[in-house]
Amino acid sequence: MIDRRFVKYFDWGLLGLTVFIACLGLIALYSAVISTTVAPQKTLYFKQLIWYSVGIIVMVLSFLINYKSLDRWAPIIYIACMLLLISVLIFGKHVGGARRWLILGPVSIQPSELAKIAVIISLTRYFSRRADTGGLTLRELLTPFMLTVIPFILIVKQPDLGTAMLIVLIAGSVTVFVKIERRSLLFLVTACTVAGPLVWFFLKGYQKRRILTFLNPDRDPLGAGYHIIQSKIAIGSGMIAGKGFLEGTQNALSFLPEQHTDFIFSVLAEEWGLMGSLLVLCLFLSLIIWGLNIAYRCREPFGTILAVGVTAMIFWHVFINVGMTMGLMPIVGVTLPFISYGGSSVITTMICIGLLLNISMRRFLYEQ
Amino acid sequence: MTKYLKTADTEWYKQRVIRAMFCVAGAFFILLIRLFYLQVIQGEELRRLSENNCIRLQSTEPSRGMIFDRNGTLLVDNRPSFDVSIILKDAKPIKDTIDKLSKYINVSASELMSKIENNRTGSHYKPIPLKKDIGRDALAAVEVHKFDLPGVVIDVKSRRHYIERQRAAHLIGYLSEINSQELESGKYPECKGGDYIGKFGVEKIFESFLHGKRGGRQVEVNVMGQVVRIIKTVDAQPGHNIYLTIDNTLQKTAEMLLKDKAGAVAAMDPNTGHILALTSAPSFDQNIFVDGMSHKQWETLVSNPLRPLENKVIQGAYPPASTFKIITAMAGLEEGVVDEKTTFYCPGHYKYGNRVYRCWKRGGHGNVNVVKALAESCDVFFYQVGQKLGIDRLAMYAKACGLGSFTGIDLDHEEAGLVPTAAWKKRRTGIAWQGGETLSVAIGQGYNLATPMQMLVLTSAVANGGALYTPLVLESVNTAEGSVVIQSKRRLAGRLPAGKQPFRIIKKGLREVVNSSKGTGRIAHIDGLSVSGKTGTAQVVGRSKDPKWSDKNLPDHLKAHAWFVAYAPSENPQIAVTVVVEHGEHGSSSAGPIAREIIRTYLKKDELQP
Structure with missing residues (x-):
C-alpha cells in the first residue's frame, strides 16, 4: 500500500530540527511562566503541552495528504478562512479591546493565524500557473493583491495590526520570489512613494500618532517605550553566559509584558545569554534554510512556491519577533514560532512543518 | 515575444531560491549583530540596570x-x-x-x-x-x-x-x-x-x-x-x-424651598431649553461617595422611603393631574370640538353612563368657557372635551406634546412616563377601554404618568409659542487653559401640535390661573409681574374609591401629590418652572409658593444685572 519511497524520502533532518527547537521552546516557556507570582500562569505550561500534542496530530495530517490536492482545495480553504474572519468580527470575544478570538466550545481559535496559511495556499495556486521568467505584469498582480487585501482589511478591523502586516509581508515575499516584471515593479515603487504622503495627509491626528508610536516606541515612554527598555535590559543583562535557567530577574518580577508570548525571546536571552540566544537563532536560521532547500529540490512550481511561502511565514515571525524584543522593530503582537505560548501559534507552525515535510517527501514523484 | 520561451523551469526556480537564501542570511546577520551589541558591548551597563530593576x-x-x-x-x-x-x-x-x-x-x-x-x-x-x-x-x-x-x-x-x-x-x-x-x-x-x-x-x-x-x-x-x-x-x-446651564443662586433657592419635603423642582429657559435649576428632594451628600461611606450610611440612603438617590425630576413618573388640562384644551381647540366661546355648565359633577364624575369643586363652577375652565381648573368642562375627543385623539396630542417619550436630557435613568391608549390597555390588561376612563385621562388622572421634566418641556413650549426643546444641562466644555471645546446649542425636539389661535387662548387661560380672582394658582401671584401657570393635584388613591378617607384625615403617604407648572413673564417668558411636592396635597398651596419664589429669585436677579 504505502510506497516505500515515502519512508526513504522522509525528511528526518527537518523533523529532528523541529523537535529540537520545540524542546528548547518548552524549556524557555517553563521559565517564563513558572517564576511569575500569579498562580494561573503555571497552568499555561500544561496547556502548551496539550497544544503541542494537537499540533503533532495536525502536522501528521498535513503531510499525509498529497500537497498537490491543496491546489484544488485552495478556493474553499480561502473562502472558509474569510468567513471565519468575518464571524470573528461579529461573534468574537473581546480581549483587551480587540476581537481576535472565536469561541468554539471549549477552545478558542484565532482565525487570523489560519488566514496566513490560506493566503499562502491560494497565492501558490495562482502563481504556479502564471509564473514565467519575465515576471508578473500589473494585471496579473491584481488577483494576488485582492487575495491579500481582503484578509488584511478584516484583520485590521479586529484590530490586529501585527498579523495584518505579517500577511502583507508573507504575500509580498512570495510575489517577489516569483518575480515582478521590471516595468511593473518600477510603477509600483513610484506609485507607493507618491501615494504614501497623500494617504498620510488624509489620516486623522490620532491615527497619525498611533502610526508614529508604532514605528517609534520611544514616543510612548509609559507603554511600548517602557516595554522596549525593559526588554533590552533583559536581553543585554544576559551577557555572554546568561544568568542561568530560572534565574532571570526581569522576567521573574513581571517587568516584562507578555513574557510568555511576545517577549519570550527576552526571557530566553536573559537566562541563556549570548550562547543560548545564538544557538536558538542559528537553529531558526537552519530551519529556514532547510525549508528553502526543500523548495530548491522540489521539481514542480506548486511545491516550490508553497515551500517558499511557508518558510517565509516562519522567517517573518522569527525576524519580527526577535527584532522587536531587541528594539529593532515596532512592537506588534507577533509570536516566536515553537517558543511563544499559544495554541493558534503552535498549530499554524506545525501545519507549516507538516507541509514542508509533505513537499520534501513527495519530491520523487516529479523526478525525471 | 511568445510566452512559452519564458516558461519558468526548475532551474529558474532554483536560482530564485538561492537568492532568497542570501536574503535570509542577511536578515539574520542583522539580528546577530544587534544581539552581540546588546549582550556584549552594552552587556555590563544593562546588567547593572537589571540588578535592582532600576528602571x-x-x-x-x-x-x-x-x-x-x-x-x-x-x-x-x-x-x-x-x-x-x-x-x-x-x-x-x-x-x-x-x-x-x-x-x-x-x-x-x-x-x-x-x-x-x-x-x-x-x-x-x-x-x-x-x-x-x-x-x-x-x-x-x-x-x-x-x-x-x-x-x-x-x-x-x-x-x-x-x-x-x-x-x-x-x-x-x-x-x-x-x-x-x-x-x-x-x-x-x-x-x-x-x-x-x-x-x-x-x-x-x-x-x-x-x-x-x-x-x-x-x-x-x-x-x-x-x-x-x-x-x-x-x-x-x-x-x-x-x-x-444651572444658575447656582437659583439652584440654592430651589433646594432651600424643597427642604424637608420630598419632590422635584426644575426650571428652564423656555427660549433655549437650558436647565436653570434641577432639584430632587430629599438629597444626599456626594462627598461620602468619594470619601468612602460606612455600611450604615449606605443602608440609610437606600432604605429611606423617600428615595434620596432617585432624581425625581426625570425618574419620578407621576399622574400629571390638572396640568394635563393644557393638553386637553389644546387638543379640543385644535380639533375644533370646542372653541373660545363654547360653554358648558358645571353643576359640580358630570354624569357619564351610570357613573357620576365629580368636579373638584363640589358646588360647581356654573357656566364655563375654556379660559375659565383652565383658570379655575374645572373638571366637568374637560370631562366633556375629553369625551368628545376620545382617548386615541387625546393620546395623540399628549404624545405630540412629548409625554410618553424621553425628553433626551443628558442624564441617566430617565423615565418615559405613560400615555394610555385603547390599544395599550387591551394589550396590557386584556380588557377593552371604558369610556369613563377617557374622562379620567382628560383631567390627567387614570393611567397617565409624566415626569416633571416632561411637563417642564411642555410648559416651556407653551411659553415660547410651541417649540419643544431638548433640555440641556451642559453649557460648554472648556479645556483647562480655557479654550472652548464644545459650546452647546439649543436642540429643537419638535413642535406642539397647535396653531396660533389655540395658543393665544391657552396662554390667556394660564395667565388667569394666577391672575384672576378665582384662579387656582393665585398664590403664585407676584406684584408687578405677570406669571402664568397651572396647578395640579395628583391623587394617590381614587377620590371616590375609598370612602373611609376624607380629605382631612388621610395619612401622609396617601395624600395627593401637588403640581405646579408656571412661566413668567407671561408676555415675554424668561423662565419656566415645574414643581412637584410628593404628598403635598393641593397644587396651589404647597407647590405654588415654591414656583413663585423660584420665578421671583430668577427675574429679580435679572433686573439687577441687565
Missing part, C-alpha cells in the same frame, strides 16, 4: 475637570488627598515598619498586614495602598519619620470635592471607585483598579471630558527605592472643565 514606571494622575455653573461659580473641584502605600521590596524589616506606621496613621498593625496579604499576588515593586486620605496631621508624622519607614510611600492624589453639600447632587452626580465589571467592560481603557470614575449624573455622562489623560515618568531608582534619575516624563493632561 521603574511611576504614573501621574490627571486632575479631573472642574464643574461650574453658568455664571462661572465653582461647584466641584479637587482637593489634595495623601495616600499611604508600601513597596514590599524596599520595606525591610516589614514587621518593624508596619508597627511604626500603624502608630502614626492610627490604623491597627493587623489591619495593615491583612491589606498587604491581600495584595501578595502582585509584584514586589508595585506599591500596595494602605490608607487613603490620611489627613495633614498624620502626614506630618509620617514625613518626619520618613527614614524609619523604608518602603513607605506617600502619594498626593487629587480627590473630588463637592463644595456645597448636596448642591445639585442629582444633576452633578458623584464619583466612586471603579469596580471590576467596569474595568472589564472595556469602556474605560485608561483606567486601572483604584481609579475613580463618574457613576451618576454629569460626572458619569461627561466622564470622557472630565477625566483627562494619565501621565507618568520612567525613573531610575537606587537600592533604597529612591529616584536618582528621571529618564522620561509624559505630563498628565488635565480633564476639561464643564460649565453647566
Whole structure:
C-alpha cells in the first residue's frame, strides 16, 4: 500500500530540527511562566503541552495528504478562512479591546493565524500557473493583491495590526520570489512613494500618532517605550553566559509584558545569554534554510512556491519577533514560532512543518 | 515575444531560491549583530540596570475637570488627598515598619498586614495602598519619620470635592471607585483598579471630558527605592472643565424651598431649553461617595422611603393631574370640538353612563368657557372635551406634546412616563377601554404618568409659542487653559401640535390661573409681574374609591401629590418652572409658593444685572 519511497524520502533532518527547537521552546516557556507570582500562569505550561500534542496530530495530517490536492482545495480553504474572519468580527470575544478570538466550545481559535496559511495556499495556486521568467505584469498582480487585501482589511478591523502586516509581508515575499516584471515593479515603487504622503495627509491626528508610536516606541515612554527598555535590559543583562535557567530577574518580577508570548525571546536571552540566544537563532536560521532547500529540490512550481511561502511565514515571525524584543522593530503582537505560548501559534507552525515535510517527501514523484 | 520561451523551469526556480537564501542570511546577520551589541558591548551597563530593576514606571494622575455653573461659580473641584502605600521590596524589616506606621496613621498593625496579604499576588515593586486620605496631621508624622519607614510611600492624589453639600447632587452626580465589571467592560481603557470614575449624573455622562489623560515618568531608582534619575516624563493632561446651564443662586433657592419635603423642582429657559435649576428632594451628600461611606450610611440612603438617590425630576413618573388640562384644551381647540366661546355648565359633577364624575369643586363652577375652565381648573368642562375627543385623539396630542417619550436630557435613568391608549390597555390588561376612563385621562388622572421634566418641556413650549426643546444641562466644555471645546446649542425636539389661535387662548387661560380672582394658582401671584401657570393635584388613591378617607384625615403617604407648572413673564417668558411636592396635597398651596419664589429669585436677579 504505502510506497516505500515515502519512508526513504522522509525528511528526518527537518523533523529532528523541529523537535529540537520545540524542546528548547518548552524549556524557555517553563521559565517564563513558572517564576511569575500569579498562580494561573503555571497552568499555561500544561496547556502548551496539550497544544503541542494537537499540533503533532495536525502536522501528521498535513503531510499525509498529497500537497498537490491543496491546489484544488485552495478556493474553499480561502473562502472558509474569510468567513471565519468575518464571524470573528461579529461573534468574537473581546480581549483587551480587540476581537481576535472565536469561541468554539471549549477552545478558542484565532482565525487570523489560519488566514496566513490560506493566503499562502491560494497565492501558490495562482502563481504556479502564471509564473514565467519575465515576471508578473500589473494585471496579473491584481488577483494576488485582492487575495491579500481582503484578509488584511478584516484583520485590521479586529484590530490586529501585527498579523495584518505579517500577511502583507508573507504575500509580498512570495510575489517577489516569483518575480515582478521590471516595468511593473518600477510603477509600483513610484506609485507607493507618491501615494504614501497623500494617504498620510488624509489620516486623522490620532491615527497619525498611533502610526508614529508604532514605528517609534520611544514616543510612548509609559507603554511600548517602557516595554522596549525593559526588554533590552533583559536581553543585554544576559551577557555572554546568561544568568542561568530560572534565574532571570526581569522576567521573574513581571517587568516584562507578555513574557510568555511576545517577549519570550527576552526571557530566553536573559537566562541563556549570548550562547543560548545564538544557538536558538542559528537553529531558526537552519530551519529556514532547510525549508528553502526543500523548495530548491522540489521539481514542480506548486511545491516550490508553497515551500517558499511557508518558510517565509516562519522567517517573518522569527525576524519580527526577535527584532522587536531587541528594539529593532515596532512592537506588534507577533509570536516566536515553537517558543511563544499559544495554541493558534503552535498549530499554524506545525501545519507549516507538516507541509514542508509533505513537499520534501513527495519530491520523487516529479523526478525525471 | 511568445510566452512559452519564458516558461519558468526548475532551474529558474532554483536560482530564485538561492537568492532568497542570501536574503535570509542577511536578515539574520542583522539580528546577530544587534544581539552581540546588546549582550556584549552594552552587556555590563544593562546588567547593572537589571540588578535592582532600576528602571521603574511611576504614573501621574490627571486632575479631573472642574464643574461650574453658568455664571462661572465653582461647584466641584479637587482637593489634595495623601495616600499611604508600601513597596514590599524596599520595606525591610516589614514587621518593624508596619508597627511604626500603624502608630502614626492610627490604623491597627493587623489591619495593615491583612491589606498587604491581600495584595501578595502582585509584584514586589508595585506599591500596595494602605490608607487613603490620611489627613495633614498624620502626614506630618509620617514625613518626619520618613527614614524609619523604608518602603513607605506617600502619594498626593487629587480627590473630588463637592463644595456645597448636596448642591445639585442629582444633576452633578458623584464619583466612586471603579469596580471590576467596569474595568472589564472595556469602556474605560485608561483606567486601572483604584481609579475613580463618574457613576451618576454629569460626572458619569461627561466622564470622557472630565477625566483627562494619565501621565507618568520612567525613573531610575537606587537600592533604597529612591529616584536618582528621571529618564522620561509624559505630563498628565488635565480633564476639561464643564460649565453647566444651572444658575447656582437659583439652584440654592430651589433646594432651600424643597427642604424637608420630598419632590422635584426644575426650571428652564423656555427660549433655549437650558436647565436653570434641577432639584430632587430629599438629597444626599456626594462627598461620602468619594470619601468612602460606612455600611450604615449606605443602608440609610437606600432604605429611606423617600428615595434620596432617585432624581425625581426625570425618574419620578407621576399622574400629571390638572396640568394635563393644557393638553386637553389644546387638543379640543385644535380639533375644533370646542372653541373660545363654547360653554358648558358645571353643576359640580358630570354624569357619564351610570357613573357620576365629580368636579373638584363640589358646588360647581356654573357656566364655563375654556379660559375659565383652565383658570379655575374645572373638571366637568374637560370631562366633556375629553369625551368628545376620545382617548386615541387625546393620546395623540399628549404624545405630540412629548409625554410618553424621553425628553433626551443628558442624564441617566430617565423615565418615559405613560400615555394610555385603547390599544395599550387591551394589550396590557386584556380588557377593552371604558369610556369613563377617557374622562379620567382628560383631567390627567387614570393611567397617565409624566415626569416633571416632561411637563417642564411642555410648559416651556407653551411659553415660547410651541417649540419643544431638548433640555440641556451642559453649557460648554472648556479645556483647562480655557479654550472652548464644545459650546452647546439649543436642540429643537419638535413642535406642539397647535396653531396660533389655540395658543393665544391657552396662554390667556394660564395667565388667569394666577391672575384672576378665582384662579387656582393665585398664590403664585407676584406684584408687578405677570406669571402664568397651572396647578395640579395628583391623587394617590381614587377620590371616590375609598370612602373611609376624607380629605382631612388621610395619612401622609396617601395624600395627593401637588403640581405646579408656571412661566413668567407671561408676555415675554424668561423662565419656566415645574414643581412637584410628593404628598403635598393641593397644587396651589404647597407647590405654588415654591414656583413663585423660584420665578421671583430668577427675574429679580435679572433686573439687577441687565
